[in-house]
Amino acid sequence: MATTQLRAAATEPQPAEDIAGVELRGVTRRFRSSRSGEVVALRGLDLCAAGGEVLAVVGPSGCGKSTLLELLAGLGDPDEGSVAARGITSREGRLAACAYMPQRDLLLPWRNALANAALALEVQGVAAGSARRRALPLFERFGLGEFAGALPAELSGGMRQRVAFLRTLLAGRPVLLLDEPFGALDSITRATMQEWLAEALATEPRTVVLVTHDVREALYLGDRVAVLSPRPGRLVAELCVPFERPRPRRETVTDPAFAALEERALEALEAPR
Ligand SMILES: Nc1ncnc2c1ncn2[C@@H]1O[C@H](COP(=O)(O)OP(=O)(O)OP(=O)(O)O)[C@@H](O)[C@H]1O
Numbered sequence: 001m002a003t004t005q006l007r008a009a010a011t012e013p014q015p016a017e018d019i020a021g022v023e024l025r026g027v028t029r030r031f032r033s034s035r036s037g038e039v040v041a042l043r044g045l046d047l048c049a050a051g052g053e054v055l056a057v058v059g060p061s062g063c064g065k066s067t068l069l070e071l072l073a074g075l076g077d078p079d080e081g082s083v084a085a086r087g088i089t090s091r092e093g094r095l096a097a098c099a100y101m102p103q104r105d106l107l108l109p110w111r112n113a114l115a116n117a118a119l120a121l122e123v124q125g126v127a128a129g130s131a132r133r134r135a136l137p138l139f140e141r142f143g144l145g146e147f148a149g150a151l152p153a154e155l156s157g158g159m160r161q162r163v164a165f166l167r168t169l170l171a172g173r174p175v176l177l178l179d180e181p182f183g184a185l186d187s188i189t190r191a192t193m194q195e196w197l198a199e200a201l202a203t204e205p206r207t208v209v210l211v212t213h214d215v216r217e218a219l220y221l222g223d224r225v226a227v228l229s230p231r232p233g234r235l236v237a238e239l240c241v242p243f244e245r246p247r248p249r250r251e252t253v254t255d256p257a258f259a260a261l262e263e264r265a266l267e268a269l270e271a272p273r
């Protein structure tokens with residue numbers, strides 16, 4: 001018998017009704033460029049994340065993962081279908097509900113770590129000093145206290161990603177949209193960061209849409225994993241992950257149920273279209 005704690009219900013994520021969820025229904029998104037003509041990034045995509053759920057999204061490069069986060073974040077509208085956060089489909093509604101951590105960390109090189117994170121509050125009109133005072137406890141709580149004064153160039157890749165994540169958290173939104181948050185890291189740092197993120201989400205529950213190209217990362221962090229087809233991206237498989245979060249890494253990744261899910265996800269990714 002595997003030692004990892006299985007949920008009683010085994011298939012159902014445990015949503016927190018008071019946290020906003022997100023939903024895409026029949027979403028098609030096209031781009032037009034003078035060079036390559038029309039590109040259909042997403043076609044007829046249905047996807048949702050319930051309040052407090054971590055939905056991991058995997059799919060081949062170029063299948064529209066960043067595009068779907070941009071739509072959720074309110075940075076664009078679909079050509080067909082609807083995108084909603086907390087049931088509100090307007091761009092303003094999505095902008096208000098979601099904090100977006102883009103694929104690159106985008107820290108300002110001239111601001112120290114604390115000032116970079118505090119930016120999330122400053123853009124909401126909080127004065128700089130007060131924003132930094134509010135950001136500091138989060139740095140201490142998540143193990144970055146002694147690096148608050150460091151410039152991005154003085155931080156390791158993992159630390160920069162943590163600062164970028166804290167900035168996303170500080171925005172105070174119920175929904176976090178994370179695009180390949182650990183994509184640029186080596187595998188050891190990546191594993192440490194995954195555990196750190198799992199702990200952070202246990203302390204600060206949010207609805208999360210996590211884009212990654214790493215199936216193991218998706219299964220380790222997600223309540224549910226959505227597998228997208230090559231472009232145009234649409235849903236080809238959806239897997240429920242039956243382990244409580246946060247999860248002990250070794251026990252989880254060596255559990256036969258985890259290996260079976262990994263196999264199913266890889267099959268769905270590799271299936272001919
Ligand atoms: N602003 C844009 N203008 C034109 N084409 C775009 C634009 N944004 C995305 N695309 C195209 O849409 C498709 C999906 O892009 P997207 O960045 O969403 O993919 P992705 O799944 O995030 O890829 P990756 O895994 O490499 O990050 C690609 O073919 C891309 O070239």
Ligand SMILES: [Mg+2]
Nearest residue numbers: 065066067103
């Ligand atoms: Mg992308």
